[in-house]
Amino acid sequence: MVNQVPKISRGWILTGGLIAAILLILARLIYLQVFQYQYYFQMSEENRIRVLPRAAMRGKIVDREGRLLASDRPAYTVSIIPSEVSKIDYLAGELAPLLEMDEKAIVRKVSDRRTRKYEPVAIRRDLSFPAVCIIEESNELFPGVIYQLDQTRTYYYGKSLCHLIGYTGEVDEHEAKEQQYRIGSIIGRAGVERQYDQSLRGIDGIDYLEVSATGRIIGPLEDRPSKDPLMGDELALTIDMDLQMAADSCFGDTLSGAAIFLDPKTGEILALVSKPTYDPNLFAGFVSRSEYQSLAGDERLPLFDRTIRGTYPPGSTAKLLTAGAALEEGLITTETHFGACRGGMQFGNRFFKCWDKRGHGSLGLLAAIEQSCDVYFYQLGLKLGLEKWSKYARACGFDQVTGLDIPGEKFGHAPDENWYEKTYGKYNWNKSVMINLGIGQGEFLVTPIELAQFYAGIVNHGVVMKPHVMRYLRTPKGETNYYHAEIARGLPFSEETLEILKEGLYRVVQSGTAGRSRIPEVTMGGKTGTAQNPHGEDHSWFVGYAPALEPQILGCVIVENAGHGSTVAAPFVKAVFVKFFQKKGIIKMPPPPTPMPPLVSAGNGISSAAN
């Protein structure tokens, strides 16, 4: 009978059931402790260990004479570990006044973190010591809030080097995934900070701490010693701060533009200025959204690096390209004369003006360069033709980046026939475009660094060096790696052509359009330029070099909306050259004060402009 179980059997049934249950438990025990042992052991290790990265000191940046430009200084950083915070709104409300931050900004920073919630999110860098003390004392009130002695980047010359050095920022989640960097660690965002980030960043150290379930730190882990951080390399720039400051101060606070000074023999950049500027220290600590927006929204574009990203018509500075190409093609000699300049030239149904209404008469090449006669170059351009012109322009390195070791470089535009056909259609343009291109107007655009590199090639026997700002990187152990100067290309000009061009450039300063910027002690060559600006006042160009025979320095300056190159840009170059040769002992101290030239309005509304 099924329903009535005999007494003895009942005892055995109970025993059997009990044995089955105990076997089940034993099986589970074996499963967890034998088969899953590795997994759970790992979990218990992770449980008790908190891996706290100790940020490496970022390498310092110095100029060519060892002057400190940027370094890390110790500062407290307050972070929140998202996984340990249950009520972020409440916590943010408590912390906001202490951190002098907006409540919402704190909440956003924490809730933006979608993954790796157990890693701290840096909320506020560079917090004052008293505020840190308050956080330390009220530890229990702020669960998940930690502070660490960290570093903050300091830029000692602030604004005058902002585009060149750039700034740093925190690695976000996306970058952390892509580049295997720790979230919240410091990464170079612009300038050489970005270019040489790998070397500057160093290697973070790691502290292994034993923590309790509540996050209380018990102490360092005994069986795993901490790893000390390794400081980043020292970056020495080719920049000479004396020249940088001299160039920067020429612009003052009101002028916009760019200035590049370099050694044409090596390509070393001595000064690199883009105006207006911003204070990169803002980015080092903690930028509020409004501060960033006011920078980004500024009409004068302070964040925009004009030296490598600004594209302008080169104006008369491009006449050397036209001249060089024509000489090389054998179209002219120095003796060749064109139709006389009478303040302009009739071509088809249009009258193309020369910058000088009085006219230059009939000139040879050297005099045409000296006087920057537009009419001469109109005719030379037409004679050369678009096909050859664009071939030479490209061979000279226009229409491509110079390879300067600062990220974000753009290149200008040297149009050719294909481009015109594509842009305007087959029959909607004609040879007259060469009239403009020949004098550096029209669709021809260059960046200041491109133009500087071109001229550096002319004065360096046709050898174009790759411009660079890095002089050396030095590891904490003292191993130094110098930048190896590189030849970018050779100009497509023979030695004879180059001699003629240099003779012309010398005359420009001796007796031509830049005569006022002569320096008595040093011979100098150069070329002025005035770039037509359809949006307003013309831009003022000057490219100069000294000494004329074996140049040690070459400067390329553009001042936006400032008019003629001779009146504004050339004196800037002169001021920096004076400083340069004073340091060399060639010009005696004290230097004659360089008067700020008056701003000359050049708005003459001519169809082409040059001087």
Place this chain on the structure above:
Amino acid sequence: MFVAGALLTIISILLVYSANHDSPDPRLQDDWVKQIIWFVLAAMVFFATTAIPLRMHEILAPIYYGIAILMLLGLILFGASMFGAQRWYSLGAFSIQPAEIGKVAFIFMLGRYLTYSRRPISSLKKIAAASAICGVITLLVVRQPDLGSAVIFAVVFLVMMFWEGMPVKYLLLFITPVASMIASSSMIAWIVFFALLIFAVVPLIRSSLAFTITLVAINLAVGAFSSIAWNRLHDYQQMRIKIFLDPGQDPLGAGYQIIQSKVAIGSGGLLGKGYLAGSQNKLDFLPLRHTDFIFSVAAEEFGMLGGVVIIALFGYIFHRGIRAAMKSRNSFSALVAIGATSALAFQMLVNIGMVLGLLPVAGVPLPFVSYGGSSLLVSWVFLGLVVNAERNWQEYS
């Protein structure tokens, strides 16, 4: 038997010391000393229990039962509240859990009734009366609410009824509704359950049509109303069941206990991390580690070896308990032995099953080992009762 119990209790003292002696809460640091004192008391109670004839308890059973009921009622009015439940009477440094005393009183009372009643065990009236003895005390415990203890009453009741020879079909009357309730959480599971009930269980017991209809009807009713009952469960009870089903869903919330317990046990490995060297234990990752989760501490610090030793000691005690019941010529003694053994066994299985992640977190202590005076004393009383029954097996009633 004393040696087996003593070994478990000594393990308990060692584990409580390991768990709490350097606790950040100074009130917990001396728990291991308290546990020693309780052990001394428990040993005296054990010897007293083995010495006092069971016959006396048989006579006094209704009084015990009455006192237990009164204490449980009083608890509703005066009890100290902890974790949202009233389970304690606070007496200075110590606290008393009436539910623990109730377990002993209930075993005596049910044993006495089953022995004294002349009706056959298959009589519905007898089953109903026995159910009432169990039902009253169980409801009062549920009222606290202490679901874990309530389940123990139910299980002890069923085991004792089974022991007494209640037909399997009546046993089904109690067991199947529980299964129906669990299955009703999912419609598919519920349909499968009824299919099994009607096509497998009913033909097997070959019972009357009336009984079959009653069985199915009860199951239908329980299943249908279990969702209502679900809503009447406290939040933390609902949460515990949910978390049991999926502990990973909130690793830092309520599932935390189970996960950390599994981590502690799994990371112990074969031989453990060594006494006082369990990182899960030392660093506060284990919740309630000196009470409900003490087995995790044992398994972390002593590994599988420690776990197996504890389970083996229990196994030995259970074996002796069932053997005593089988040998005994006295119906009351046998029932007391089987009741005490089943109470110990069920608590042990539920507790270890819980810390291993096999069962929901139920708040059931591990007999002899979990910290706590009431639990330890009652464990030793059960042990004493088993030893008493074993010793006097030849006495006829």
